Amino acid sequence: MSASITLRNRIAERGLIHVMAAHSPLSAILVEEAGFDGIWASGFELSALHGLPDMSFVSMSQHLDMLRAMAGRVSIPIVADIDTGYGNALNVTHAVREYERAGASAVVIEDKTFPKVTSLVAGGRQELVRTEEFQGKLEAAIATRGDPDFLVIARTEALIAGLGEEEALARAAAYEAAGADMILIHSKRKTPDEIESFARTWKGAVPLVIVPTSYPEMNEKRVRALNTIAMVIYGNHGLRAAVTAMRDTFRRIIADGGALNASRDIVSVEEIFRLQNMEAAKDSEKRFLR
């Protein structure tokens, strides 16, 4: 059974699945062990891991390498964040082919124009591509996937671009018509109201995906109450936790002039061995080293 079917089945069985961002096989293993249903192969986290802004500085090759390494170490499905698809509909065909080969079970493509800019730049720049153009990109993705169960998820930034709920709903419907398997609706509000309103109004046949980073009070209970959201993506909590802990540990070691105290509050080296699958290596040594 392919990981893509697994992903579809989980959504069907549970009604709602939880997907956590990872930026490395190690963080992906921890995501799986914690009990999440899938991995979000996040462009933002990978950019941050490189200490670079999330502006297409990290290349598709680098993202694929990381996704492939994760796919080699976890069993849960991987949802790939491919931004705008690295260009136009042709670049989408190339990307979908490569992400599927690398082990992804789904891609999320967004309707912004390439390249990204920060919110600093005023005016029309946070603009979206035309609806028909984005439909072409979705159709390109769908025609390219080898496995019909591989999910193509359309992400609309209409609310963030300030185009309003009506436009967001119209785009979501158009993307569903083009064949999208799910619609990711994104918001940057500090409260869930904008998303809740959209989710209540949505009448499409395909379910919604949300990324409640800026409105974390949007918990499972509230999500289930809406009845239209089937996937929650947690976008960057692992990375932020890692930064918090590394900073603290580094500062303590500097302050103490040694690692004695800092060592007490972090996992042991043996626990790292376990995550590296040292047990399997030892078994192989016993069986095959002569």
Add this chain to the structure above:
Amino acid sequence: MSASITLRNRIAERGLIHVMAAHSPLSAILVEEAGFDGIWASGFELSALHGLPDMSFVSMSQHLDMLRAMAGRVSIPIVADIDTGYGNALNVTHAVREYERAGASAVVIEDKTFPKVTSLVAGGRQELVRTEEFQGKLEAAIATRGDPDFLVIARTEALIAGLGEEEALARAAAYEAAGADMILIHSKRKTPDEIESFARTWKGAVPLVIVPTSYPEMNEKRVRALNTIAMVIYGNHGLRAAVTAMRDTFRRIIADGGALNASRDIVSVEEIFRLQNMEAAKDSEKRFLR
């Protein structure tokens, strides 16, 4: 001024420098911000980041890619862990050329045989290469470096291999004679006594390096008292801190059915933006985007 000179100067000025392991540009930035003198581009941490045992599964290309990305984001010198040098003295020439090009200021080469095995495998396997053979590797490294200030650090595993202090001292002296700039003396004892004894007995002209992972009570004060150690490498504390925090955060989000509580104890998204150098990106937008 090259980063290699910076590294040599810091050692000369301070007598003792502190070098922390990093497994990504992000962790390297945090190392620099905390005030460490250098980065340890650790093979162990990179293997763990890939969820793989530290047995040469991660390739030299992958290590170089990571080191290069770190060198693009930090100003402090990078000391590269190149294990046994990826083969014999010829492979060392190739490795030194590539690590220097990638932005390292120093390499550490160890005198174990390739490939690595776990301690499980009994007997003679944790064996070392002959002293003359390792001298050839050091001479190859020294003859290859383009910048004469680039440091070649010889790591002896004689104590770990159970060969005793006398052999460890003899090897260290032979490596110094071959041109090594520093000697890394490694121990797996749970207490510093083995290292302290070696450091007290060492009469060489070049200073020592230690990695006090298993004997963290070996703090700056005790190190300075010995007067022969010029570099302390902290081998894996950032990675262990990151694992600890990611695990905790992931578990809380699963338990809570949402990220509200977990979000309160981790750095903000804005802090990640800062580490990504978003400020520079915004400045560039203002200056160059039209």
Add this chain to the structure above:
Amino acid sequence: MSASITLRNRIAERGLIHVMAAHSPLSAILVEEAGFDGIWASGFELSALHGLPDMSFVSMSQHLDMLRAMAGRVSIPIVADIDTGYGNALNVTHAVREYERAGASAVVIEDKTFPKVTSLVAGGRQELVRTEEFQGKLEAAIATRGDPDFLVIARTEALIAGLGEEEALARAAAYEAAGADMILIHSKRKTPDEIESFARTWKGAVPLVIVPTSYPEMNEKRVRALNTIAMVIYGNHGLRAAVTAMRDTFRRIIADGGALNASRDIVSVEEIFRLQNMEAAKDSEKRFLR
């Protein structure tokens, strides 16, 4: 149907298959178009493409990247040259997992010790690993493959190491006993006699593979007459042809002070477009660009 089954079926149907070395997707496409049965993902050609000696300077990552790119562009099976397996039996498990994921249908593992040295170095250095040790590596490969049709081919360098036919036959039999699907028997003689003698004497149940680079008079007719060889690998002819032509073309352009004459004797830019699959790109533009 997996590419590995295709490879096994072709061998079964034709009795003898022809496999040509490639160093890029472009050369692989030309191999396929010429009518070969498979691609030899050659370590030697890839090293040469990098202008580096074939001494494990090119990493497994680089080899995998190239193989993966080839697998994305050709339909015929790919046989991967993995040298000694990048270390011991543990490294073999990692390598087999990765080569299978990258799209190889077979691996060839050789019984030399790592690292490689040139023939310049006298004495015992061109030595082989112990037979039992190599059996462990083969068993590791076989236990690791996910697809039971994925071929594990054992390459013995016994003749090249000067150990004689008897030792070569004994090793080949031991490797078959360990589960090898085929035996690659290598010779550096300038004539086929050594190989023909071995092939005539071989009584194993698994077929042989040869690489007749230094004895090119060993053609299909002579091979078929022996009745024990099922695969001929052409090791480096594409690369040598490319070097010959590039050199000639570069010299002519320099001599002429322009490309007019040189352009007449090389394929057109349109032919390169065809090999880049520009037709498919144009089709996609028509279907998906709006």
Add this chain to the structure above:
Amino acid sequence: MSASITLRNRIAERGLIHVMAAHSPLSAILVEEAGFDGIWASGFELSALHGLPDMSFVSMSQHLDMLRAMAGRVSIPIVADIDTGYGNALNVTHAVREYERAGASAVVIEDKTFPKVTSLVAGGRQELVRTEEFQGKLEAAIATRGDPDFLVIARTEALIAGLGEEEALARAAAYEAAGADMILIHSKRKTPDEIESFARTWKGAVPLVIVPTSYPEMNEKRVRALNTIAMVIYGNHGLRAAVTAMRDTFRRIIADGGALNASRDIVSVEEIFRLQNMEAAKDSEKRFLR
């Protein structure tokens, strides 16, 4: 002396330099040996090597890896083809930083919009970015380079986009005003007349660059007569020569059922050893292997 100064000096001394495209360190070595003044790290050739259309399918990482490998093996300067700079002016800053680190002496940035489309797509699609927008990209490149001798070459596609000589000249002047070190003027005419007219009319202080692929009768004599062109780039002749020869050799081996005849017309394996710098490896073995 940096490679960038070497490039500037050669242009100053010779008035006109010849730069040949390479797609690998091997082809770059042959370019250098033939006597060219520099290497063109061509996006088109690298895409073709991957069997992919030249539509930003090959990533910046892949291009950098290849350029870096070339820079490790040749001494002549490398001019990097960075297309539109991988996005907007911000992406240009990232690209210039990385190409300079990888060993390039110059970048060529073109004024087309991203992403590329084939000529099939009618109408306004082969359009250029606004002049001021492209000036911003050039200024971003210039502000980013670490070495002031690193060349930023502006390529205008105005003639190809059908905008006429006047617009081409206006853009060239605007790009010079923004700080471009040279102007690459491109044409797809089958004869040199369009380029010759532009070159005769050009009154700027910075010299021109041409890529006479489709009008190869534009030889050194005609170029020198114009007095404004300082660099000729040969865009894809090595790759086309390689394809021609590989195809022929592969077909002969299939037709002959063996490599005997084909082997006679291609360079020897020993010649490949020479290009791999096997001599240096043997020297290192003698000096360092014990």
